[in-house]
Structures are given as C-alpha cells and as structure tokens.
Amino acid sequence: MKRAPKQAVMTKAEQYDTVIIGAGPAGMSAAITCSEYGAKTLVLDEQMSPGGQIYRGISHQQAQHKALLGPDYLKGEQLVNAFIHSSAQYQPSTRVWHLDDDRHAHFSVDGGAGIVKAKSLIISSGAMERPLPFKGWTLPGVMYAGAAQILFKSHRLVPSENTIVAGSGPLLYLLVWQYLQAGRKIKAVVDFASFNNKVSSLKYLPKALLAYPYLLKGMKYQREIKKAGIPIFTGAKRLTAIANKQNNLEVNCLDKITFEDNSGIHSLQCEHLLTHFGIIPRIQFTQLLGCEHDWDERQLCWKPNVSRWGETSKAGIYVAGDGASITGAVTAELSGKLAALHSLKEQGHIEIAERESLAMPCFKAREQDAYIRPFLEAYFKPPQEMLSHPDPETILCRCEDVTAQDLANAIDAGHENINEIKFFTRCGMGPCQGRQCGQSVAHFVANTRNEPVSAVGSYRARPPVSNLSLGELATLYPEEKE
C-alpha cells in the first residue's frame, strides 16, 4: 500500500481511476478489488487508520485486547491486512469537504487542501449513531454507546461501574458483554425495545432463523449479562438525563437518569449514560451531490437511491456499505466489491463476462446476509414517541442550542419547509452542519404538521460539508509568480 503524498499543494487536480471515500469494510473491499484489476485507486479516510468504525483500532491493538471484542471484530483483520498490502493509495486523517458531479473530491489534510478527479467515485463513509434527542442528552457524561465502544476499541478505556447503557439495538448488549470480557460490570441495561415492536417482528422470525448464528450470538450476550447479575429493565419509555445541582444553582454534568416502565417511574444515579438507538447512513456527501434519496419507513432513515451495484442517480458515483442502507459489515464488504466491479467494467479494466462471474457469488452472499434484517429492524425499531414527541425543553439542534419548543414556535409562526425552518432557527447551521439534528428535526416537523417525513425532506447541503480553514483553502491556489 502506498501512502499518498502528505502535502497536497496542487494547481490542478490529480487524476485517478477510482477515488474511494472511507476505509471501513466497504471502502477497503472496493479498494482491494479496484487495485487488483489495475485501476489507479486512492482512498481518502477521515480516520487515522483503516477499519472504519466497526474494525477500529484493529491494525494497532495487541491480540490480547482484540480478543475481548469478539469474533466478528477479528474477522476484520484479514480484510485490513489485504487492504494494507494492496496497491491502492491510502490517505488517512483527510477531511473531504466538497464533491461535484464531475467527480472532483476536494479535501483537507495536514494543514493543506487538495483536489483529485476520478473516473469513478465510491462513497463508503458508512453510518453513525442515530441522534435521538431526549431531555438532558447534551450533558457531559452522556455519550453514544458507539462512542464508548470507540474508546474501548481504540484506546482500551472502560467507564466506571457507575454506568448505565440505554436504548434499543444489538450494540447495547454487545458493548456490555465486551465490558464483561474486560472485567468491568456496569450498573444496568435499560432496554427501550417495546413489546409491540417485538410482536410485530415475529412475522420476520422464520426468515431470520435462516441466519441463526446472528440470533444465537445475541441470545448468548444477553444470557451472560444476566448471569453476571446486571439488571436489565425492558419495555422502557421516556428517558431523561438530569444534572447534579449544587446549591440549586450550578448545572454541572450527569447525575442520574429517569425512565418509565410497566412498574412505574425509575430514577437511577449514574456517572455515565451510554445510549444507542440504532445507526443511520451518513448522507452528507450524497446530499451535497444532489443524489436522489428515499425515506425508509422501517429503518427510519434517509438512504441514497442505489442500484444493486451501488450506482446513485449521478453518473460514475456509487455508494457502498452502511452509507447506502444499514446492512452490516459482511454486506458492506460485498457491496464494496460489487461497486468496484461495476466501475472496473465501466473503465474498461474488465469485460462484462468477467464482471458477471465475479459478481454472482457476491450477490448471492449478500442476499443471504440480508435474511436477518427485517427481523432486527422491526424488533429494535426506535421508540416512536421519543422521536415524535420530545419534551419541549429538549435540545434538538445541539450546535445552536435550539429546543423543541423553539422549533414548535417557528412552525407556529408559519415556517413550513425544513430549509425555511433552518434559516429562521439556525438548526443545521452549526459546526456539525445538520448531522446531529437533520433527522430529528424532520421527524418533529413531520409530526407537528401531520406529514410524512419523506414530504418534509432534508436540509440543503452546501460545501464545505466539513471544517475547512482559510489557511487550508489558500494552499489550493498558490501564488503564481509572473
């Protein structure tokens, strides 16, 4: 693997056959296939080392620590090694801040900026935790369960025992189990998967049974957590996080949480609250490009509209992995390869017959990997009430401190469309550029106006979609001497 040149000062865009954004399973797999068949390939990665989120830290942690993370994590080692040994160029710590229809990628790295041009652009920037606002969620001490898992994977950090894990999704149980392997027993699990959702998931169970390894794994984690004596509260609703108040004046950081279940209202003191309500595709790049998106009512998220090869509505631009649809690491690897194969045929590196014969086993494997999804999606569907009826004091836009009440006032004042609301409330205008609020604001508007989320739409995305300093931008066009 060649490291791309660090200082990206250039006056014209360097040309590549394929530029890939993201080095998780989809990106790495695409890069391996592209470079194997002769495409000049560059991978631009926001993170510092390959693996994306799922295989984070895999290339620099010791074997002893990696074993704590479970068998699915270890599967990534082979893939990362193959990527490192491929001839694809890899550029980590790189922020892509603009993409255009001609497949130019503008990015910043090491205090400078650069532009590359690609014949094929594969976006594999993956997914992120679903931001699900609740009262007190911005308090220090509250973080995403995925964030805590990053601290564990990359830095071998575990929280104190005074930690509660709350939400809905397989990651909750995986994380608590991983902590147990490391000798840390946390205080409680608060599971928001509702009884109704569990009942509606039953119709998908027969197909899910075909993917019984996934199910057995989930059951094993739950069993071992119970055996360790960690209380699991089920059917939970209405989560709030409360700060400690010294002399009723100081609002400091997380002190306790409250939630409701069938037996009433619970109040539990804790130092850390790790929340997880599923993951959603990161769509800032496809939004920026103006690709077509669909609202998925089962996964409750926006997805770019892609063909089975991963082609978006823009020529030469693909999405592979969880950034297209939440389908997991195995499918991400397969989708990366499929997008790569399609691009290789388009670029003339392989003929159609070869593409078809290489793609067939991938399509088949991907179909099988999908058996579990409808069941998981229905069983772990996020609590609707929290999405549509947040407490009025709940901060919906973290960057700009905009509450649900502020948003309700803006809608009352007659602002209907999400971009008008953005303009008048500043929701989506802060540093995160709507990553954390885009969906929850859309849910809130949809519910208040009694419209489907698909009709509400999403914020107009404009470049730069990532932080960019004037100094970095200035290196793009060095002074020309006469």
Add this chain to the structure above:
Amino acid sequence: MFTRSDDEKSKPVLFYLNGRQVQGQESDTIASALLLNGIATNRKSVLANQPRGPACLMGVCYECLVTINGKHNQQACQHLIEEGMRVETSTEAGSYDQS
C-alpha cells in the same frame, strides 16, 4: 471516569492540559486523554452557555472542540496527543482565556 482496561505499557506521551502537565499513551487522542484525566466538560455551548463534552468520538458531533497549540475549535477526537502539545478547554462560551 474512564480507566484503562489493562496495564499494557504503551509509550507515554506528556502534554499540557490547561497549563498542567498530564500523561497519555501514544495512541490516545486528545478526547480519550481528556476522559482518562477525568475531564468530562471541554466547552460551553455557544448560545446557552451550557456544559458540553465529547458525544460521538468519531468526528460527527463537533462537541469535543478544544484549542490545540493556540488553534481554536479543533475536534479533540480527531487529533492524537503529541509530546509538548498545549491543549486548552474553555470555561465560558466563546472565551479562550486559559493561559
């Protein structure tokens, strides 16, 4: 408070946190080093002046903003700690008054 799950010795890195010398390991980001040193709050929110700390640890929430060697609004989770680095958190919204 976050603690290391094992005592595997990695290369120590000394840097400055609000003027005080603290230690992390080679592979620590500023965010993980803050949490390891018991610092849960790194800034106050811009409009309501409320305490904020790292939330996503992967670069999509922009909560973990700190000042690095004089440069403001850097994401702590996207930078590895370096020997002698000066990191500052802020106590008031929009103020960078640490020494």
